[in-house]
Amino acid sequence: xxxxxxxxxxxxxxxxxxxxxxxxxxxxxxxxxxxxxxxxxxxxxxxxxxxxxxxxxxxxxxxxxxxxxxxxxxxxxxxxxxxxxxxxxxxxxxxxxxxxxxxxxxxxxxxxxxxxxxxxxxxxxxxxxxxxxxxxxxxxxxxxxxxxxxxxxxxxxxxxxxxxxxxxxxx
Numbered sequence: 001x002x003x004x005x006x007x008x009x010x011x012x013x014x015x016x017x018x019x020x021x022x023x024x025x026x027x028x029x030x031x032x033x034x035x036x037x038x039x040x041x042x043x044x045x046x047x048x049x050x051x052x053x054x055x056x057x058x059x060x061x062x063x064x065x066x067x068x069x070x071x072x073x074x075x076x077x078x079x080x081x082x083x084x085x086x087x088x089x090x091x092x093x094x095x096x097x098x099x100x101x102x103x104x105x106x107x108x109x110x111x112x113x114x115x116x117x118x119x120x121x122x123x124x125x126x127x128x129x130x131x132x133x134x135x136x137x138x139x140x141x142x143x144x145x146x147x148x149x150x151x152x153x154x155x156x157x158x159x160x161x162x163x164x165x166x167x168x169x170x171x
Contacts, residue, residue: 004033004068005028005033006036006069006088007024007038008038018039031168033167067097073142073147079113080113090147092150093151093153099151100166106158107142109137113129
């Protein structure tokens with residue numbers, strides 16, 4: 001039986017999302033795995049908040065059914081990882097799943113934030129953003145430390161590359 005991989009990431013918002021996940025599943029298959037997308041599961045015609053709850057429950061159940069999670073950790077709509085992907089990483093970690101993540105450019109988060117949002121000098125010696133928050137997460141991590149540590153402490157890795165690069169290093 002092939003190991004199942006839940007494919008987490010902001011690709012659910014792509015205009016051609018179903019084509020993306022079709023191709024991603026074919027790629028997983030070529031490496032001997034079964035790719036599972038957030039769109040798998042039972043269809044549901046609910047609307048509004050009931051639809052949102054269905055999606056939430058469905059995605060949690062899909063993660064539960066998989067042995068591992070591969071997450072697209074590239075910045076989404078800003079300097080940081082997609083919120084839904086961050087939740088899926090946390091949920092997977094709490095449920096003892098092995099997690100792998102990938103980034104196009106694995107640079108320190110502090111540099112990524114400074115490239116993405118406007119900051120200015122602050123008397124603390126750190127930069128401060130337009131909302132008044134210090135930009136001081138300078139531990140060498142490439143994504144929010146909670147996400148990166150969840151990935152590493154699950155037994156997985158965060159790599160510079162793509163989905164295929166992650167698949168090529170899986171045991």
